Structures are given as structure tokens and as C-alpha cells.
Amino acid sequence: MSNETILAKLFSEFPQTSSRTKRSGPLAPGVAFITGGARGLGNAIAVSFARDGARGVVIVDINQDTLNEGKKIVESYGTKCLAIQADVTKEEDIERAVAEAAKEFGRIDYAANFAGILGPMDQTSELPLEGFQKVMAVNCTGVYLSTKHELRQMMKQDSIEVEEGRVEQRGSIVNCASINSGMALPGTLPYTTAKHAVLGITRTAALEARSQGIRVNAVSPGFFLTDLLKPVVGTVVPMAFYDACETRQGRAAKFEEVGDVVVLLSGPRMSLVNGANLPIDGGFTINEA
Numbered sequence: 001m002s003n004e005t006i007l008a009k010l011f012s013e014f015p016q017t018s019s020r021t022k023r024s025g026p027l028a029p030g031v032a033f034i035t036g037g038a039r040g041l042g043n044a045i046a047v048s049f050a051r052d053g054a055r056g057v058v059i060v061d062i063n064q065d066t067l068n069e070g071k072k073i074v075e076s077y078g079t080k081c082l083a084i085q086a087d088v089t090k091e092e093d094i095e096r097a098v099a100e101a102a103k104e105f106g107r108i109d110y111a112a113n114f115a116g117i118l119g120p121m122d123q124t125s126e127l128p129l130e131g132f133q134k135v136m137a138v139n140c141t142g143v144y145l146s147t148k149h150e151l152r153q154m155m156k157q158d159s160i161e162v163e164e165g166r167v168e169q170r171g172s173i174v175n176c177a178s179i180n181s182g183m184a185l186p187g188t189l190p191y192t193t194a195k196h197a198v199l200g201i202t203r204t205a206a207l208e209a210r211s212q213g214i215r216v217n218a219v220s221p222g223f224f225l226t227d228l229l230k231p232v233v234g235t236v237v238p239m240a241f242y243d244a245c246e247t248r249q250g251r252a253a254k255f256e257e258v259g260d261v262v263v264l265l266s267g268p269r270m271s272l273v274n275g276a277n278l279p280i281d282g283g284f285t286i287n288e289a
């Protein structure tokens with residue numbers, strides 16, 4: 001048998017392309033569930049899902065006022081939006097939020113866990129225990145509880161429709177880490193510790209869930225001037241330092257640049273991407289300057 005015949009035989013037994021049809025239709029036709037979805041990066045994710053054709057978007061947040069605003073923004077794209085007030089640090093709250101989402105839309109296809117706080121920026125020697133515990137509760141325990149209950153829902157459901165020959169996907173979870181998941185800055189011990197921990201949650205859950213057709217990944221945004229950072233930039237964090245961070249990032253970033261990445265990462269065409277931590281930082285972390 002010639003080399004060409006052997007290759008042709010191998011290719012026919014293990015085709016590298018699943019389908020010969022051209023792609024069309026929305027990128028994200030399923031149901032999205034976003035914690036911290038009322039404003040900032042979480043709301044940008046909700047908007048991206050709406051723009052990419054999600055049939056339902058659920059935003060979960062502790063703040064009822066911003067939830068109302070965030071819901072209006074998502075609905076302005078003609079997408080049904082369910083806003084649920086819940087505290088991600090409370091297991092009964094997140095369990096209820098997942099149940100309400102499933103009751104309304106039947107399933108959760110794409111979860112994004114973006115509820116987070118910055119917390120105190122004291123030096124470690126001066127850091128109050130309650131400040132550390134508060135940040136760990138929201139940014140670490142909240143991500144664990146959200147991942148836990150999202151997984152439970154996803155494990156109950158069938159795959160979303162995937163293109164012919166494609167690996168099935170019962171769900172995707174994207175957890176919010178940060179460049180602080182791999183780097184540190186003086187005065188950020190609780191935040192940096194919690195963001196490192198998000199990788200532990202993500203990687204462990206990713207290995208457990210892959211046999212269930214569920215992927216769990218993290219993203220690490222760089223610098224976005226959201227309401228999380230606004231109170232400290234120009235005060236605790238000198239404006240010149242923030243500007244230098246943006247310079248290292250290449251430029252100022254738009255919130256939608258996180259929203260769009262999360263949509264892309266959540267789709268079944270990312271089938272072999274699991275347990276990853278994707279920087280969304282314009283090259284900040286690989287920049288020596």
C-alpha cells in the first residue's frame with residue numbers, strides 16, 4: 001500500500017473535520033447564567049451572550065438596584081433576562097438561583113462566575129482577619145459554591161445541540177480569575193490569594209466534569225476601570241501606577257472584550273479547552289517592560 005493510500009485510509013477512519021457544511025446561526029443559542037451580572041464585566045458578559053443569540057440570560061447579583069439596571073441593558077438587545085438577587089457566599093442563595101434559572105429556561109448552558117470584590121488593600125502585617133475572610137468568602141467560596149450548583153444542574157441535562165460529528169457539551173463554566181491568579185502586588189493579599197484559589201477550583205472541577213461533557217475554565221482579565229477599581233484608582237493606587245499598568249497592557253481595555261471572550265470560550269467549538277486559565281490582558285503578563 002502506498003503512503004498516500006495509508007494516509008487516505010487513516011483520514012477516512014479518523015476524520016479531522018467533523019462536518020463539511022458551512023457554519024451559520026448564533027454563536028451562543030443556549031441559556032447563560034452570570035454571577036456578578038448586574039454591572040461591570042459580568043454585565044458585559046450578559047450583553048455579549050444576548051448579542052450572540054442566547055435564548056435566555058440570567059444575571060445573579062447581591063445588589064437589587066444594579067440588577068434592575070443590568071436587566072434593562074440585556075433586554076434592550078431583545079433577549080429575555082431573569083434577574084435574581086442572591087449572595088454567592090450563601091449556599092442556599094446560589095442553589096435557589098440555579099433552581100430559578102432552570103425553572104424559567106429549563107437548563108443552564110453557559111455559566112460565568114464573575115461576582116467579586118477587591119477588599120482591603122492593607123499590608124499583610126496590618127491586614128484585619130475579617131477583611132481577608134470577606135474576600136475569600138466572595139471571590140473563593142462564592143466561585144466554589146457557584147461551580148458546585150451549576151455542575152449539579154448541568155449533570156442533569158442533555159447536551160446542547162452541536163454540529164454534526166462534534167463532541168457533545170452539557171455545559172460550560174467560566175470562572176473569573178485575574179492576572180493576580182499568577183502574580184501578586186503588595187497590599188493585595190486577600191484578592192491575590194482568592195484569585196490563585198480560583199484556579200484550584202477550576203482545574204479540579206475541570207478534571208471531574210470532563211467525563212460528564214462539561215468544561216470548566218478560567219479567564220484572567222487585566223485592567224478594566226470598573227466600579228471595583230474606580231474607588232481606589234487615583235487614591236490608594238496612584239493614577240500614574242494605573243496608567244503604567246495600562247501601558248504594559250498595551251492600551252485601555254473595553255468591558256466587551258471580556259464579554260466576547262467568555263462567549264467564545266463557552267461554545268462547544270472549544271471542546272478540548274478544559275481547565276485552562278486564559279489571560280485577557282493584551283499581553284500584560286508576558287510583557288517584560
Ligand SMILES: NC(=O)c1ccc[n+]([C@@H]2O[C@H](COP(=O)([O-])OP(=O)(O)OC[C@H]3O[C@@H](n4cnc5c(N)ncnc54)[C@H](O)[C@@H]3O)[C@@H](O)[C@H]2O)c1
Pocket residue numbers: 035036037038039040041042060061062063066086087088089113114115116117138142176177178179220221222223224225226227228229
Ligand atoms: N476590573 C478589573 O480590572 C478586573 C480585573 C481582573 C478580574 N476582575 C474580576 O472581574 C469580576 C467582576 O468585577 P468588576 O471589575 O466587573 O467589578 P464590579 O464591582 O463592577 O462587579 C462585581 C459584581 O459582583 C457583585 N457582587 C459582589 N459581591 C457579591 C456577592 N456576595 N454575591 C453576589 N454578587 C456579588 C457586585 O454587586 C457587582 O455587581 C470580579 O471577580 C473581579 O475580581 C476585575
